[in-house]
Amino acid sequence: MSTAQVTPESRGQFKAKAYSATSATSQLAPTMISRRKPGNHDVQIEILFCGICHSDLHQVRNEWSVMPTIYPCIPGHEIVGRVTKVGSEVTKFKPGDLAAVGCLVDSDGSCPDCQTGLEQFCPHLTLTYNSPDPHIGGVTFGGYSESIVVKDHFVLHVPPNLDLAGVAPLLCAGITTYSPMRHWHVTNGKKVGVIGLGGLGHMAVKFARALGAHVVVFTTSKSKKDDAIRLGADEIVISTDPAQMKKHTGSFDFILDTVSAEHDINAYIQLLRRDGNMTLVGAPDKPHALSGFGLLFQRRSISGSIIGGIAETQEMLDFCGKHNITADVEVIPMQKVNEAYERMLRSDVKYRFSIDMASLKSG
DSSP states (O other), X not given: OOOOEEOGGGOOEEEXXXXXXXXXXXXXXXXXXXXXXXXXXXXXXXXXXXXXXXXXXXXXXXXXXXXXXXXXXXXXXXXXXXXXXXXXXXXXXXXXXXXXXXXXXXXXXXXXXXXXTOGGGOTTOEESSSSBOTTTSSBOOOSSBXXXXXXXXXXXXXXXXXXXXXXXXXXXXXXXXXXXXXXXXXXXXXXXXXEXXXXXXXXXXXXXXXXXXXXXXXXXXXXXXXXXXXXXXXXEEETTOHHHHHTTTTOEEEEEEOOOSOOOSHXXXXXXXXXXXXXEOOOOSSXXXXXXXXXXXXXXXXXXXXXXXXXXXXXXXXXXXXXXOOOOEEEEEGGGHHHHHHHHHTTXXXXXEEEEGGGGGGO
C-alpha cells in the first residue's frame, strides 16, 4: 500500500469500476467512471461496503422533482472503506485507516451553518452524488464504486470494533435518527416514541435505548412485536388500536416519525406531554393534514430533521463504537443491486441492504 504524499502538480484523474443508471427506467449496470486524484486536502478511499438508502432508489428513478437526476447516476452515500492515499496537508488520516463518508462531500465552509458545524444546512453544500462536481465537471458520483476521493473534513473515523457492513447505513439512517434525538435532548428517563420499524425506525430504537430512554414503538403490524423488543423497545403499541393509543395520551417527551407513507400525525401529537416534540424524518408524497389545536393547548411542537453535521456524525459513530451499535443488514453482492431495489419497495429486508464492494472486482 502506497504511503506517498500527493501534491497539486501530480493531480489528474483515474478510472474506477462502478454501477450506474443511465436513465430513469434503466437498471443499474457496470461502468467505468473518472475520479480525481487526491489534492492537498483530499483522502482517497477504497470502498469496502456501501449501504442502500431508499433515497438511492428515488434518485435513480428521478422521482424527486426538487432534485432532478442527472445521468449517468452513481448512487450511494453510506460509504465505509480503507484509506489508500492522502494529500500532503492531511493530518487526520493515513493509508490503512478505516474511514467513512456520508451524504456530504463539501460545503462552502464560511456560512453561519458551516461555522456552527451544521454543514447539512449549508446553501452551497455538495452531495455525495448528483451534485455539481467542481473538480472534474459533471456531477458527483457516489459509493456504488470501488473508490472515492473526498476532502478530508468530510471523511470520518470508524471505530475498529464495529462490523463494517453494519456501519455503512449509520452514515445516513444512523445520523438521521441520532441527530434529532440529540437536538431534543433525549436522555435517561425520557419517554420516547418511534413511529415505524423499518430502516430508520430500527436505528431509532437502538439509539433511544442506548441514550437511556423508555422506548415505545408504534406499528401497524403485530408481527413486529418480537423484533421491536429484541432491538430494545420497552413497549409496543399497535397504532390502529384506539384503546392502546389513548392509554399513552399526554405522556411522551419526544416522538420520532420515520414513516414515509401517508398517515395521520394528529393522533400522535395528542400523545405528547406539555412542551413535547415530534420530529419528522420521513417525507410522504402528500402533505400532512395538521390540526393546530393539538399543538396550541400543551405548547407541543412538530419539526423536521435531516442527517447531521460532520462533527455530530463523528460523535454518532463514536457513540456506536462505545455501545456496539450497528444497523441490522443483509449483505449482498453488487450484482444483486437491482433485485435489492425491488425488494426494498416491498419492505423485504431487515433492515438495510449493505453492498459488499469486493464483489465489484469480480465483474
